[in-house]
Amino acid sequence: MAKKLNPKDVEIFLLENLDFFKEREALVTELKFSHPETQGASSLLERQIHKLRDEQKELMELLTNFMETATLNEDLFNKSKDLTLNILGTSSKEEMIAIVENAFHKDFNVDSCQLSFYNNKDIENLENKIGLSLHKGAVHCGPYSKEKISMLFENESVESIVLAIFAVNGEMGVLGLGSFDRSKYLGDEDTTFIQYIRDVIEKRLVTIKSNA
Numbered sequence: 001m002a003k004k005l006n007p008k009d010v011e012i013f014l015l016e017n018l019d020f021f022k023e024r025e026a027l028v029t030e031l032k033f034s035h036p037e038t039q040g041a042s043s044l045l046e047r048q049i050h051k052l053r054d055e056q057k058e059l060m061e062l063l064t065n066f067m068e069t070a071t072l073n074e075d076l077f078n079k080s081k082d083l084t085l086n087i088l089g090t091s092s093k094e095e096m097i098a099i100v101e102n103a104f105h106k107d108f109n110v111d112s113c114q115l116s117f118y119n120n121k122d123i124e125n126l127e128n129k130i131g132l133s134l135h136k137g138a139v140h141c142g143p144y145s146k147e148k149i150s151m152l153f154e155n156e157s158v159e160s161i162v163l164a165i166f167a168v169n170g171e172m173g174v175l176g177l178g179s180f181d182r183s184k185y186l187g188d189e190d191t192t193f194i195q196y197i198r199d200v201i202e203k204r205l206v207t208i209k210s211n212a
Contacts, residue, residue, distance in 0.1 A: 079107045080193070087200050091208065093117070096201060104177060112155040112178035115201070123172040126151065134174065136167040139195060141185045153178045160185040164198040168205045175201065 014020055083103045090096045097115045104113035118126060127134050130148045143160040152161065158178035162185045166173045175198045179185055 079103075080196075083107065083197065084200055087197075087204050090204060093205060093208070096205065100175070100197070100201065110177050111180045112153055112158050112176075114153055114174075114176045114178070116152075116174045116176070117171045118174070119171060132163075134163075134165050134172060136165060136172070138165040139163065139191045141191060143182045143185070149178070152176055162191060162194055164191065164194045166198050166202040168202050169209045173198075173201065173205075 083100070086099050086103065087096065090099060100115045101113045104110040123134050130144075130151055132138075132140050132148075139162070141160075141162040146156075149158050149161055150156065152163070152174070153176060155178060157180045159182035160179050162177045164175045166175070175194060177185070177194060
């Protein structure tokens with residue numbers, strides 16, 4: 001009478017001989033097991049095929065997401081490049097204001113953008129009223145009160161803001177972006193892009209003044 005095999009011993013043997021079925025493909029197709037999803041009999045080969053199809057589907061989804069992200073990044077890069085070149089091509093502060101505010105509104109779909117300039121006395125008064133430090137290099141973002149926002153933006157629908165401060169030619173400049181969505185610009189909002197544009201604006205205005 002043949003000795004009954006212990007399933008655990010079989011399992012250990014297969015784990016130690018992973019190529020066991022390599023030369024026994026016919027045996028693989030004959031193996032059957034209970035499939036929990038279909039509650040029926042399914043071959044190991046069929047299960048492998050389903051697994052490969054699922055993996056292929058996941059890979060295709062990842063590839064699609066990657067391509068979509070790449071397209072968005074390329075679009076953002078091109079718009080950023082155009083805005084930078086337009087800023088470098090300005091010849092006055094008034095032209096700078098018009099180009100920057102228009103680009104953020106139309107190209108970057110920002111609800112409200114304001115590029116404003118203040119003398120030292122006015123910026124001190126504004127600081128006291130809104131309770132924020134507006135020194136060179138400062139960046140503020142968040143859903144501030146209506147009272148504070150109204151002192152910075154003309155559009156009464158603005159609910160949350162990002163401010164980037166710079167100093168140029170004896171004035172303080174404030175580049176502000178506003179959103180009608182109160183949760184748009186939170187305290188941990190990435191401000192790298194607005195800081196970059198702020199720095200480009202500052203450098204160009206210094207050059208304009210030097211050439212005047």
